[in-house]
Amino acid sequence: xxxxxxxxxxxxxxxxxxxxxxxxxxxxxxxxxxxxxxxxxxxxxxxxxxxxxxxxxxxxxxxxxxxxxxxxxxxxxxxxxxxxxxxxxxxxxxxxxxxxxxxxxxxxxxxxxxxxxxxxxxxxxxxxxxxxxxxxxxxxxxxxxxxxxxxxxxxxxxxxxxxxxxxxxxxxxxxxxxxxxxxxxxxxxxxxxxxxxxxxxxxxxxxxxxxxxxxxxxxxxxxxxxxxxxxxxxxxxxxxxxxxxx
Numbered sequence: 089x090x091x092x093x094x095x096x097x098x099x100x101x102x103x104x105x106x107x108x109x110x111x112x113x114x115x116x117x118x119x120x121x122x123x124x125x126x127x128x129x130x131x132x133x134x135x136x137x138x139x140x141x142x143x144x145x146x147x148x149x150x151x152x153x154x155x156x157x158x159x160x161x162x163x164x165x166x167x168x169x170x171x172x173x174x175x176x177x178x179x180x181x182x183x184x185x186x187x188x189x190x191x192x193x194x195x196x197x198x199x200x201x202x203x204x205x206x207x208x209x210x211x212x213x214x215x216x217x218x219x220x221x222x223x224x225x226x227x228x229x230x231x232x233x234x235x236x237x238x239x240x241x242x243x244x245x246x247x248x249x250x251x252x253x254x255x256x257x258x259x260x261x262x263x264x265x266x267x268x269x270x271x272x273x274x275x276x277x278x279x280x281x282x283x284x285x286x287x288x289x290x291x292x293x294x295x296x297x298x299x300x301x302x303x304x305x306x307x308x309x310x311x312x313x314x315x316x317x318x319x320x321x322x323x324x325x326x327x328x329x330x331x332x333x334x
Contacts, residue, residue, distance in 0.1 A: 099178030101129030103277035107303035113142030120147040151204035161211040174212040201245035257323030266322035273329025296331030
């Protein structure tokens with residue numbers, strides 16, 4: 089029996105990252121489940137995968153630390169001899185008017201959302217180039233393209249992912265590696281649960297479909313672009329937003 093393809097999902101202790109890890113495991117991937125501080129959430133993801141008959145293991149590291157990222161990805165490759173998919177779902181959100189946003193807050197957003205994606209893609213792509221195949225998926229946001237009041241700093245980091253993904257898609261296409269950006273809209277996660285009912289209602293009024301998305305809906309698209317059926321899709325920004333970006 090041939091060995092299963094291998095995926096690394098960063099931020100897999102959270103709603104969207106965890107859902108991505110679970111659906112990739114269902115599709116036959118052996119999944120490295122990354123977390124930084126939320127070990128319990130990551131363990132829950134691993135437990136759900138193994139309970140369903142899949143294969144997954146914990147892979148803790150600081151996504152913004154170059155040495156930690158390199159060490160973790162090299163360990164996966166040493167053990168598994170390959171890396172077929174990287175899904176960058178690790179990220180933080182910060183809601184504040186720009187005039188009130190501190191440099192420390194900006195640095196945290198940049199370090200995790202953008203620097204972390206850059207580091208993971210850089211380390212993973214080295215192996216994918218050697219094996220002449222791979223899938224890289226960056227979890228962006230619809231606000232990276234349309235903007236949103238009170239999220240200027242956050243939107244800036246997500247817009248940066250678009251530039252990273254599109255450029256990397258051109259660099260890696262000759263090696264049969266695709267790079268795409270999946271851009272969720274308003275999705276029910278732990279991050280959005282902190283919003284007041286009035287805030288949630290105001291957002292939903294802007295969504296043509298009139299409802300929030302789910303992590304599983306985002307994960308379904310991520311799984312598709314990681315599949316063989318999507319091997320002619322690269323450099324794309326793919327919204328899952330209920331029409332919010334239209």
